[in-house]
Amino acid sequence: MRAVRAGELDADDAAESLTAQMTGGEVLGLLDGDSPRWLLPFIPLLLGRRPFVAGEVPRLGIPGIRFSDGGRGVVIGACTAFPVTMARAATWNPALEERVGVAIGLETRARGANYSASVCVNLLRHPGWGRAQECYGEDPVLTGGMGSALTRGVRVNVMACVKHFALNSMENERFEVDVTVDEHALHEVYLPHFKAVVDAGADSVMSAYNRVRGEYMDVNRALLTDVLRNEWGFTGFVTSDWVFGTHDAILSLRAGMDVEMPLRLLRARDLPAAVRSGQVADSTLLLSARRILRSSVMHAATREQASPGTAVIASPANRALARQVAAESIVLLKNDATDTAPLLPLAPATRHLAVIGRLASRANLGDHGSSRVRPPSTVSPLQGLREALPLVRMTTSSGRNLRAAATMAAKAETAIVVVGLDQHDEGESVVTGGVDVGVLGRSVGWALLRKPLVGLAHIVSHFVRGGDRRSLELRPSDARLIRKVAAANPHTIVVLIGGSAILTEGWRYSVPAILLAWYGGMEGGHALASVLTGAVEPGGRLPFALPTTAAHLPPFDSSAKSVVYDDKWGQRLLDADGHTAAFPFGFGLSYTTMEHALLHHRFDDADRSAHVRVTNTGSRLGSTVVQIYAADVSVRRPVAQLLGFTKVALQPGAEMTVQVTLDAGPTLQRDPATRQWSSRAGDWALLAAQHSPVSWADAVPLRRVEGSQAGRI
Numbered sequence: 001m002r003a004v005r006a007g008e009l010d011a012d013d014a015a016e017s018l019t020a021q022m023t024g025g026e027v028l029g030l031l032d033g034d035s036p037r038w039l040l041p042f043i044p045l046l047l048g049r050r051p052f053v054a055g056e057v058p059r060l061g062i063p064g065i066r067f068s069d070g071g072r073g074v075v076i077g078a079c080t081a082f083p084v085t086m087a088r089a090a091t092w093n094p095a096l097e098e099r100v101g102v103a104i105g106l107e108t109r110a111r112g113a114n115y116s117a118s119v120c121v122n123l124l125r126h127p128g129w130g131r132a133q134e135c136y137g138e139d140p141v142l143t144g145g146m147g148s149a150l151t152r153g154v155r156v157n158v159m160a161c162v163k164h165f166a167l168n169s170m171e172n173e174r175f176e177v178d179v180t181v182d183e184h185a186l187h188e189v190y191l192p193h194f195k196a197v198v199d200a201g202a203d204s205v206m207s208a209y210n211r212v213r214g215e216y217m218d219v220n221r222a223l224l225t226d227v228l229r230n231e232w233g234f235t236g237f238v239t240s241d242w243v244f245g246t247h248d249a250i251l252s253l254r255a256g257m258d259v260e261m262p263l264r265l266l267r268a269r270d271l272p273a274a275v276r277s278g279q280v281a282d283s284t285l286l287l288s289a290r291r292i293l294r295s296s297v298m299h300a301a302t303r304e305q306a307s308p309g310t311a312v313i314a315s316p317a318n319r320a321l322a323r324q325v326a327a328e329s330i331v332l333l334k335n336d337a338t339d340t341a342p343l344l345p346l347a348p349a350t351r352h353l354a355v356i357g358r359l360a361s362r363a364n365l366g367d368h369g370s371s372r373v374r375p376p377s378t379v380s381p382l383q384g385l386r387e388a389l390p391l392v393r394m395t396t397s398s399g400r401n402l403r404a405a406a407t408m409a410a411k412a413e414t415a416i417v418v419v420g421l422d423q424h425d426e427g428e429s430v431v432t433g434g435v436d437v438g439v440l441g442r443s444v445g446w447a448l449l450r451k452p453l454v455g456l457a458h459i460v461s462h463f464v465r466g467g468d469r470r471s472l473e474l475r476p477s478d479a480r481l482i483r484k485v486a487a488a489n490p491h492t493i494v495v496l497i498g499g500s501a502i503l504t505e506g507w508r509y510s511v512p513a514i515l516l517a518w519y520g521g522m523e524g525g526h527a528l529a530s531v532l533t534g535a536v537e538p539g540g541r542l543p544f545a546l547p548t549t550a551a552h553l554p555p556f557d558s559s560a561k562s563v564v565y566d567d568k569w570g571q572r573l574l575d576a577d578g579h580t581a582a583f584p585f586g587f588g589l590s591y592t593t594m595e596h597a598l599l600h601h602r603f604d605d606a607d608r609s610a611h612v613r614v615t616n617t618g619s620r621l622g623s624t625v626v627q628i629y630a631a632d633v634s635v636r637r638p639v640a641q642l643l644g645f646t647k648v649a650l651q652p653g654a655e656m657t658v659q660v661t662l663d664a665g666p667t668l669q670r671d672p673a674t675r676q677w678s679s680r681a682g683d684w685a686l687l688a689a690q691h692s693p694v695s696w697a698d699a700v701p702l703r704r705v706e707g708s709q710a711g712r713i
């Protein structure tokens with residue numbers, strides 16, 4: 001380590017020299033977790049207590065991979081709970097996301113881990129996905145930008161692992177589902193953001209549970225080796241998703257999956273004999289061993305040497321960051337005038353608020369799966385409002401008794417209804433109250449018991465918590481409550497909590513104001529109150545399209561054993577079919593008004609950027625996300641492709657020119673034979689907008705590529 005740090009040895013040589021000093025057993029030990037198989041039922045419990053270690057060799061000073069989950073904060077002990085990944089996607093602010101990454105990495109290290117599985121960049125194919133909250137929404141460019149930012153931040157302190165590679169966007173059948181995808185959709189839709197994160201320096205990739213084109217991902221050589229390593233040049237190591245994510249000790253190694261996590265299971269059982277018999281060559285073992293050691297050595301040598309103390313955990317600075325992120329993530333969907341002015345922000349003269357709803361006074365931080373964080377304290381919406389408005393009279397009710405709730409609302413100047421989802425409605429499945437029922441199959445009866453136990457896990461998780469959503473609507477009782485309260489008080493604000501799209505058609509016309517506040521983390525209540533009072537403006541923009549009906553989205557069958565992923569989903573499907581979204585991708589109101597004007601549009605290899613003049617035409621300080629879209633406008637219904645975005649804040653009346661870096665990816669195509677990228681045919685035009693455009697009338701021509709010319713940039 002010292003020699004690498006001093007520049008006397010490079011990481012490859014260090015890895016080589018370490019493997020040369022290792023026994024055969026020690027090399028094999030690098031290729032799976034260090035924990036014994038009997039720990040299996042206790043994984044969920046232990047995940048919250050200590051890092052899971054793989055490949056520690058004390059004799060040689062090799063610490064091993066010391067794993068922690070961490071998508072919304074560190075899961076070991078009581079750490080800072082940040083807003084969930086989807087909420088952070090709604091900030092459209094990579095610089096802020098990088099700071100979150102630094103904080104998560106620091107707390108990961110302070111908890112004794114050196115590896116954080118915090119970067120989840122699966123695409124939101126459908127908002128019914130139970131783990132939607134763990135991803136950055138439906139768009140490859142937004143996902144790539146935010147995931148890369150988190151990766152850069154996390155890596156300051158620990159190794160960053162990006163997951164789940166690839167096409168893992170369903171929960172209930174995640175262990176089995178087989179995704180069929182053509183070359184175009186695979187490379188141009190579902191993989192670009194993984195590549196972006198790899199390019200940003202991800203040390204490690206976690207393979208997914210599901211199958212792609214018939215092969216489980218741990219044995220999917222086409223993706224793990226041909227694409228990830230040979231085409232993209234990834235030099236780090238690949239781990240399996242846990243327990244059920246390894247299907248074959250030998251085939252997975254050959255396919256390029258380096259570490260079976262987190263127990264000594266299949267590899268410990270099968271590899272020693274395979275090595276003895278010559279079925280697995282030493283060179284295959286050493287290839288994986290060197291990748292693991294190289295990444296760990298490189299990482300240890302380049303990070304800050306002094307370890308952080310536990311004082312960094314849930315520190316005032318990290319709480320302040322969690323609060324800032326939560327406020328920037330809140331999306332104001334509707335803000336109609338009730339008297340003369342829009343209902344929000346709350347009038348300073350407000351004297352009496354009714355805060356109503358199941359979720360008003362609860363700590364609701366997201367699902368109870370592997371990304372669950374248990375912070376030392378959490379501020380609920382009600383507590384946040386009480387602290388922000390100590391002089392305002394606040395009455396509150398769970399809303400279970402509709403009539404009482406309506407009477408209470410009628411007596412207040414303004415009613416705030418806090419409703420939405422919790423861990424029962426959506427989330428990672430299988431993990432059921434401390435005992436992981438599904439994974440028991442592996443330790444008990446292998447093939448024979450595996451199927452029934454997975455089946456049992458599904459049934460249990462269906463009733464207990466999490467899994468894919470059964471509906472994109474609110475619970476009927478929540479919708480009834482909104483209508484009842486709105487009928488009693490025209491000044492009704494709806495605050496939605498959840499991890500992805502919640503349909504609003506059933507009630508949105510009966511209320512003047514709607515906010516989407518996500519699972520806002522431990523400081524979520526403070527953040528919400530600051531937005532409601534206007535101390536902070538709502539900075540969030542939708543990271544997915546919110547349709548008027550689920551019928552406008554791709555079909556979603558959570559029990560499907562096979563699915564087809566194409567290039568039509570989310571806003572793109574709405575555009576292609578000519579359906580208007582209730583709230584389009586990228587949408588979010590502000591307390592001020594902004595104008596965007598595209599100045600010029602050189603978009604070629606020399607200058608991949610657009611310049612936009614932004615003016616704050618309103619009367620308050622505010623932010624806006626400058627979004628640049630491209631589309632082939634020769635077709636009847638152009639399909640908008642986000643190419644880049646930049647968030648800026650402006651004082652009232654101020655004007656500035658913003659440079660937006662563009663990612664040409666969505667306008668390109670990959671030739672499967674040559675693996676070369678080139679322009680897609682079409683009459684491409686560019687537009688600066690505040691959300692996915694509804695009209696292309698003002699678009700600026702970008703380039704025209706005839707069908708036969710497609711291929712030339």
Ligand code: BGC
Binds near residue numbers: 047163370
């Ligand atoms: C999840 C991963 C997670 C791992 C360890 C798996 O079930 O799919 O996202 O990192 O468990 O908790």
